[in-house]
Amino acid sequence: MSSTISDIAKLAGVAKSTVSRFLNGGSVGEATRKKIEKAIKETGYTPNPFAQSLKAKKTNIIGTIVPRLDSYAASQTLIGIDEQLKEMNYQMLISNTSQSLEREIESIYSFANQKLAGIILLATEITDKHIQAFEAVNIPVLLIGQEHKEFHSLIHDDYHAGYEMGQYVLEKGYRNIAYLGVTEKDIAVGVKRKQGFKQAISEGPECQVHYYETEFNIPAAQASAYKIIKESKPSIFVCATDNIALGVLKATYSEGLTIPKDLAITGFGGYEVTEIIHPSLTTAKFFYKEAGQTAAKHMVDLVNERPIEKLTISKYEIIERESVDTNSKHIL
Structure with a gap:
């Protein structure tokens, strides 16, 4: 061995x-x-013979570290990165960490040992160990999805998407709201989306909002929704991701409720499935593939020591669909 x-x-x-x-x-x-x-x-x-043979050379391979492959956001981002890198005569090497921070750190060092030109990290959390690793490997690093002042980052506009979603919910007349989010260890999804939503609520008419946390997967969101429906009987669920919204949708049907008449639901992400399901889901759509393409361009700039902005913010769009009653100004 x-x-x-x-x-x-x-x-x-x-x-x-x-x-x-x-x-x-x-x-x-x-x-x-x-x-x-x-x-x-x-x-x-x-030592790795591939790395050894490249000791004094610059490769055209970009390492991309992803927390999970069974994610619409991750897969679309990877497609964008891969397509753009190919256009620029670079290759992508993927490391899937299965949401293990320890494997994430190991992947950073592994990519550096193989003398890859740079590393793109689809980040859910940036810890001290991440920072230590970035500083130790001394090759270009680009974060997608999370912001850090010391490193180049590309983020989705989570705060303003949350803010506009809050305005939208209030505009439609909903006043008894359940916000179903995730852990605040995830700054983008767990903190910024919620902060934006809270700000919009604070500027609007008086209403009742209960804030809850669940996990990113559909079964956990479904289990959380059962309890919330019984506890606070909200008129609308604002869910921090589309997957969470799908979990709430399943719970709602199991309780014999009709969407959007009895209960409205919104999400964040803009996954393709949200347009296919019935009722289709109102959501804040993020442009993951385009973000991946931009990240690839920025990484090649970094590899070639061309200046880029420290922070790039990707666009979003509120997509209004059937899961919200757009005529229910009277709802409380």
Whole structure:
């Protein structure tokens, strides 16, 4: 069984990031260097031959790290990245982390060890370990979906989408509202969308809003919706993602309620399925494929040391469909 960076780190008594920095040609202290070299000799560790052969060369491969592949947003973003990179004679290498932050960090170091030209991270959360890894690998990094002042980022306009959705709900006359969001560890979806919505509510007429949290998947949202319907009997659910809205939709039908007569629902995302289902879903549509294309262009600029803005904000659009009663100004 071949040895790994983890084996070297454990034997040398140092962090994996330190070993990775050493293998990647980064600076480490003399004592640390000797420990790592000794551990490499004892374990018989052999660096990735692909990375070794590219030691002094610039590749045309961009590493893209994605938290999950079974996501409409992720898949459309990846399509955009891939198509644009091909046009620019670059290739994409994907690492799926299955929503594991530990695997996400490992992927950053792995891509750097393979001497990839740059890394695009479809981020759900930026931790201190992410920042440490970005600084250690010393290659261009671009975040999609989350913003960080130290790194180039492309985000969706979550705050203003939430704000406009709040205005829309109030305009349609809804006053007993359930907002079903996600963990605030996710700044974009869990915080900014909710902040924008709250701001719009605070500027509007008096109403009752209950805020709840669930997970991103449909079954969890469905289970949450059952409890909320019984607890607060809202006239509308504002859901932080389209998947959550689909979970609420299932719960609503199970309770024998009619949409939008008995209960209205809105989402965020603009997934294709939301147009096909009946009733079709009112949602804030984000343009994921176009965002992926823009991210690919920006990454190639970074690789070639051309200046780009630190922060790019992608557009959105409120799509009005059947899940909201547009004639119900009287609703309370």
